[in-house]
Amino acid sequence: MKRILLSLAMLSGSMVGFAQTIVSTTPENKNVILEEFTGIYCGYCPQGHAIAQSLKTNNPGDVFLVNVHTGGYANPGPGDPDFRTNFGAALATQSGLTGYPAGQVNRHEFPSYAMASGATAMGRNFWTAAANTILSESSYVNVAATANIDLQTRELTVYVEAYYTGNSPVTTNKLNIALNQNNTAGPQSGGNMGSNYNHMHRLIHFLTGQWGDVISTTTQGSLFTQTYTYTIPADHNSIPIELSELEVIAYVAEGNEEIISGNEAVMTLTSSFNNEIELAEIKEIDNTCKTEVTPQVTIKNNGMNTLTSLAIEYSINGGAINTHNWTGNLAVGETEVVDLPVINFTLQPSNTIDINIPNDDDNTNNSGQINFDEAQEGSRNITVDIRTDNYPTEASWEILDSTGAVVASGGNYTGPQNGGGPNAITTISTTHVLPASECYTIKLKDSYGDGWSYTSSSFQPGIAIKSQGNIIYNKDVGNFGSELVLEGAFKTNTTLGVADNDTAVISVYPNPAQDAIFVNNLDNFNIEIFDITGKLVYSAKEMKKEQAISIGHLEKGVYFVNLASKTVTYTTKLIKK
Known part of the structure; x- marks a missing residue:
């Protein structure tokens, strides 16, 4: 991993007797700092997020959130983002939490709400009551801050003022500055x-270290000011x-606990350029057998002028240039994902898409390209291996041809509704015979809506x-949601191959057919017939070999016939005369 050096410098120290510029000198009640302990594998944490966000929404300017990803539920699985920081474990220990989600309101101990004796951590059901108590109490210190980010240098400058309207009960306090990402x-x-x-208020750094910087003068009428600079890395x-x-x-705070009050810095973004648009990202394109793709790019405004229009040019394999005229309203520092119109191209074994935006104040980030390959080809008879998570009853899949018709499918699999069973965390294999010379799309589905997720180094x-x-x-x-569409994943040639001799001799005849069809070399099978839109128009179970199947009631057109026995699945196209 590339090591990124961070710079953190304190430019001015504590001051007494100088005039404040941004902080109020009028006594105020305390503001709430809710530090929420969470993790991506914590099933009840979304409830905690909602409670915390509701508190903030209902108390504008008085409640501020710091979401700390830590503990076992925050450990990422393969392909998962790692939202943890170097500060989370110590904060969790300080809070005395015994479960997740947990939260501490101003790191204050509420004995009747605490998760354990002496703990400042509370379960989510107590956060609102604790916050209301804090909001009703007077504060002996007011806090205000401003922040500026230079978009070219990524330098963050934070200026803080703390004015003491009363005396602190301790001789020194601690200033903490949290940097969150939304x-x-x-x-x-x-x-x-x-x-x-959508993860909000996610802690990524403390500019003041784990427990803050010392404020040495904490008597009534004293003013503390401090300026910090921090070079923000490209990633965390x-x-x-x-x-x-x-x-x-x-x-x-009074030491490592008991936060008195706080505030969010007023943020500004600045740039040394007036007109500077960055082609921030081109989304990767999976290998495909299709001859059209829909590129997706992310643009970012790094200039001071608001962007309202942009001509985005794109081409594949040096072919004709397509131009998409984007319009919108993009302020300094903002980004937007742009789905470009579909582009047709001649598929090659290796393909390159080029994206360009017009010249501006900095042309070093105005172009980019990505590569993608042609999807692999196989014979008509295939094996589908489904690797399930712990909830196979939620999992299903489909294979669709180029018209969108389903030609093979599977799931939902049997098992306990609360997970586990013989079909969980295993590979389920089925064989299928697909129409020849086709380009196939795969759909993976999860009825619960959290994809197929399982954390293991071996599966x-x-x-x-x-x-x-x-x-x-x-x-x-992993967590793909309710459905994942894999466009143009693979293709078939005209051969049957030798993987499944039983399916190689199955046929549906006559084809084309008018009144009835028959199936040879397959016994005790179920049949489903779908029209070209994917609608089921006929089904029957436990059919016998060479048994007549009436199709006289069907309209003329193209259909797909799915046959399934205990050992074989077969799909073919049928033309109704």
Whole structure:
């Protein structure tokens, strides 16, 4: 991992007798600092997030949130973001928490609400009552702060004033400055949003260290001022730090506990450029057998002028240039994800998409490219390996042809509703015969809405497609939500292969057919017939070999016939005359 050096400098010290500029000198009640202990695998934490956000919303300017990802529920699985910090474990220990989610309001001990004797941590049901108590108490110190981020240098400058309207009961206090990031998409158990749960107020750094900087003069009428600078790294634990999503919370405490009050810094973003747009990201395109894709890019305004229009040019393999004229309202520091219109191209074994935006004050970040390959090809008879999570009853899948018709499917699998059972955390294999010379899309589904998730170094839920013993497609998955669509995942040729001799001799005849069809070389099977839209138009169970199946009632057109016995699944196209 690349090591990023951080700079933190205190530019001015404590002052007494100088005039304040941003902090009020009028006695005020305390503000609430709610430090919430959470984790992406904590199933009840979304309830805690909602309670905390409601507190903040109902008390504007008086309640501030710091979400600390720590503990076992915050440990990331394969492919998960790591939201933990170097500060979380010590804070959790200080709080005395015994479960998650937990929260401490101003690090104050509420004996009747505490999780344990002497603890400042409380269960989520007590946060509101504790916050209301703190909000009703007078504070002997007022806190105000401003913050500025230079978009070119990524330098954060924080100026803090603390004015003492009364005497502190202790000779020294501690100033804490938390740097949080908002609007980070990621997984969250219990959030029912897959990997798109919106994480807010996520602690990424303390500018003042674990327990803050000392305020040495804490008597009535004294004014403390301090300026900090901090060079913000590009990422935290490989999670991009988006400058426009940062917030700074400053608060004063009596030692390591008992926060008296705090405030959020008024944030501004500045740039040395007037017109500077960055092509921040081009979303990766999976290998595909399709001849059209829909590129997605992220643009960012690094200039002081608001962006209202932008011509985005894109092409594939040096072909014709498409232009998308984006319009909107993007202020300094803001980003926007742009879905470009579909572009057609001639598929090659290796493909390159180029994206360009117009010249501006800095042309070093106006272009980019990504590569993607042609999807692998297999024979008509395939094996589908489904790697399940602990809840197989929620899992199902479909394979669709180029018209969108379902040609193979599976799940939901049997098992206890509360998880586990023989179909959990295992590989379920089925064989299928698909129509020839087709490009196939895969849909993975989860009825609960949290994808297929399981944390293990030796097993990862997902899907593999095998042809004649070779893997032609594989996808590891996690918290994808309710549905994951894998466009153009693989394709078939005209051969049947040798993987399944039983299916190689199955046929549905006559084809085209008018009144009835028959199935040879398959006995005791179920049949389903779907129209081209995917609607089930006929089904029957326990059919016998060579038994007549009436289709006279069907309209003329193209249909798909699915046959399934205990050992074989077969799909073919049928034309009704």
